[in-house]
Amino acid sequence: MSVVAYRRALHRIPELDDRLPETCAYVHSALASFELEAFSPIPSSVCAYLDAGKPETVAFRADMDALPIEEATGLAFASGNAGVMHACGHDANTAMVLALAEYAAARREELPRNVLFLFQPSEETTGGAQRLCETGILGKYRAARVFAMHLWPKLEQGEVYCRPGPIMARSNEVTVTLTGKSVHIGKAPEGIDALAAGAEYLLRAYAMAEALPGEEPVVLRFGKMASGSVRNAISGKTVLEGSLRTFRDGTQDLCRQRLEEIGREIALETGCGAEVFLNEGYPAVWNHEGLYETVRAGLGEHAPRLLAAPTLTAEDFSFYQRRVPGLFFLLGTGDTPELHSPEFCFDDEAVLPAGVEFLKRLLLLA
Numbered sequence: 001m002s003v004v005a006y007r008r009a010l011h012r013i014p015e016l017d018d019r020l021p022e023t024c025a026y027v028h029s030a031l032a033s034f035e036l037e038a039f040s041p042i043p044s045s046v047c048a049y050l051d052a053g054k055p056e057t058v059a060f061r062a063d064m065d066a067l068p069i070e071e072a073t074g075l076a077f078a079s080g081n082a083g084v085m086h087a088c089g090h091d092a093n094t095a096m097v098l099a100l101a102e103y104a105a106a107r108r109e110e111l112p113r114n115v116l117f118l119f120q121p122s123e124e125t126t127g128g129a130q131r132l133c134e135t136g137i138l139g140k141y142r143a144a145r146v147f148a149m150h151l152w153p154k155l156e157q158g159e160v161y162c163r164p165g166p167i168m169a170r171s172n173e174v175t176v177t178l179t180g181k182s183v184h185i186g187k188a189p190e191g192i193d194a195l196a197a198g199a200e201y202l203l204r205a206y207a208m209a210e211a212l213p214g215e216e217p218v219v220l221r222f223g224k225m226a227s228g229s230v231r232n233a234i235s236g237k238t239v240l241e242g243s244l245r246t247f248r249d250g251t252q253d254l255c256r257q258r259l260e261e262i263g264r265e266i267a268l269e270t271g272c273g274a275e276v277f278l279n280e281g282y283p284a285v286w287n288h289e290g291l292y293e294t295v296r297a298g299l300g301e302h303a304p305r306l307l308a309a310p311t312l313t314a315e316d317f318s319f320y321q322r323r324v325p326g327l328f329f330l331l332g333t334g335d336t337p338e339l340h341s342p343e344f345c346f347d348d349e350a351v352l353p354a355g356v357e358f359l360k361r362l363l364l365l366a
Contacts, residue, residue, distance in 0.1 A: 001102075003352045006030065006095035008077040014066030014084045014091070018044040018121040018128065023064050023094075027119050030098050034105035036117075041135040044121035045128065049141055050104055050114060056144040057114040060359065061320060062097035063090045063123035063148075072342040087344045089151035089333075092352060094119060096149060099352075100359045112366050116141045122316075127282060129316035138323050145291055146326040147362055148317045149355055151346065153339060155332030158354035162304040162329050164292040166216055168285035169245040170252055171314030172278045174220070176201055176263065179273035182229075182236030191234035195227040197270040198238030204262045209244075209255065216247040219312050220255065245312045247284045283318040288325035295327060298365045302358070304329055331355045 013022040027046040031038045036048040044064075049057075071078050071085040079085045086092075097117055104115050116137070122128035138146070155161055178201065180194030202222060209220035222242030228235030244259075246252040256278050263274035296303045307330060317328050331354070333346035 001030075003095050003099035003356050004348050006098045007092050007348050007352060010091035010094055011075070011077050011086050012080045014079050014081055014086045016068060016084060017065055017125045020044040020064055020121050027064070027094065027098065031101060031117075034102050036101060036105055041137050042121075042128070042131045045132055046119040047137065048101065048117045050101075050108060050111070050117075052108050052111040052114045054111070054113050055142070057116050057142045058363065059116040059118055059138065059141075059143040059146040059320070059324075060097050060100060061118040061120065061129070061146060061148040061317060062094040063128070064094050064119050065090060065121050065124050065128070067124060067340060069340070069342050073345040075345060085342065087341060088124065088339045089344070089346075090123070092151050092348065092355075093149060096352060096355045096359060099356045100363060103356075103360055104363060110364070112364065113144070114141065115363065116143055127316040127319065129319040133319050133323055138320070143324050146320045146324050147329070147359070148320075148326070149329040149331050149359065150315070151333050151339070151351070152330035153333050153336045153344075153346075155330060155334075157332050157334030157347065158351050159332045160304040160329050160355070160358045161307040161332065162287065162292065162295075162327060163307040163310065164287050164289040166247040166284055166310040167287050167307065167328055168310060168315045168318070169219075169247055169312045170249075170281060170284040172244040172252065172256075172281040174222070174240075174242045174244050174259065175277045176240040176259075177275045178238045178266065180234070180236050180271070183234050185232045185234060188234055191236075192271045193234050194238040194272055195235035197266050197272040197274075198225060198227055198240055200270075201262060201266050201274075202240060204265075205259060208258050208262065212251065212254070214248070214251055216251075216310065217312065218251060218255065219245040244278065245314070247286075247310065249283075282314045282316045283322060285315050285318045285328050286321060287327045288321065291325040291327055295362065295365065299361055302361055304358070329358070
């Protein structure tokens with residue numbers, strides 16, 4: 001089958017998180033037709049190992065989960081599952097790795113390395129990459145390098161981009177809870193105003209993030225602030241929900257420390273209780289500099305274009321890179337709607353064959 005046929009079949013059956021029965025069945029069936037034996041190290045994963053009799057292995061990763069979005073593309077092969085859509089292009093990522101597996105299986109004796117294909121769940125939610133890595137699969141199959149590719153709007157259609165070092169940010173969800181004392185507004189001096197405390201926290205947190213030095217950008221923004229119950233009562237509770245994006249662990253540690261300090265300052269000044277919570281999130285996607293140079297030199301005129309600056313989006317591919325050298329590539333879709341949009345679509349016949357050809361060159365790279 002063609003990569004376009006794989007993609008369109010997968011696009012019709014989007015599923016969420018680690019509940020991917022139709023998707024996994026489709027991938028299992030395709031791999032079986034290439035005479036590759038598939039296995040599932042974690043629920044809703046599909047992996048396959050191609051033994052070419054070599055001492056080391058190259059791994060290719062694809063993410064399979066979709067998003068809880070009602071599709072609005074009008075495509076003839078649009079989602080058949082209400083309220084779920086491949087709006088981030090994971091159908092394309094999976095299709096390209098399936099096409100690569102088909103190619104590799106037919107050329108086993110030509111391969112410079114064994115090949116490990118990793119189809120994972122939960123990239124959009126709980127980090128399927130981390131759970132898959134924790135099984136020890138990369139070590140078991142002697143993976144020496146790992147690659148992944150992702151569609152990217154606004155980059156030139158069909159062109160592959162990469163950069164050494166940081167390419168995607170570390171992401172931490174930030175939740176700040178300020179607890180005061182609610183009283184009728186007519187007795188305001190007897191209350192403790194959690195809304196005012198929340199507003200002050202917001203301003204100080206933004207000022208902190210904007211003042212940080214560093215070569216890579218730092219972004220802290222709160223998208224939601226909930227406080228109080230009625231207009232004529234002092235708010236007794238404020239909850240701020242936001243996201244922190246950094247690239248270096250040290251910068252993230254500094255931001256965490258400062259956000260907690262601001263909470264203590266606000267509590268001391270206002271009398272509110274203050275709780276500041278940052279989840280662990282995904283580490284930054286950091287392309288291995290040495291492997292980048294190997295690929296750039298080895299591919300010559302077919303090397304990826306240099307991406308000018310890292311993006312502030314996040315990706316769980318970083319968990320693989322913390323175990324073996326890895327590169328994350330972006331495949332341009334041209335002037336299309338943005339990822340995570342209900343209108344996201346692209347010219348798969350122009351984009352995906354170009355992506356597969358690039359992956360084939362990586363596969364054969366000495």
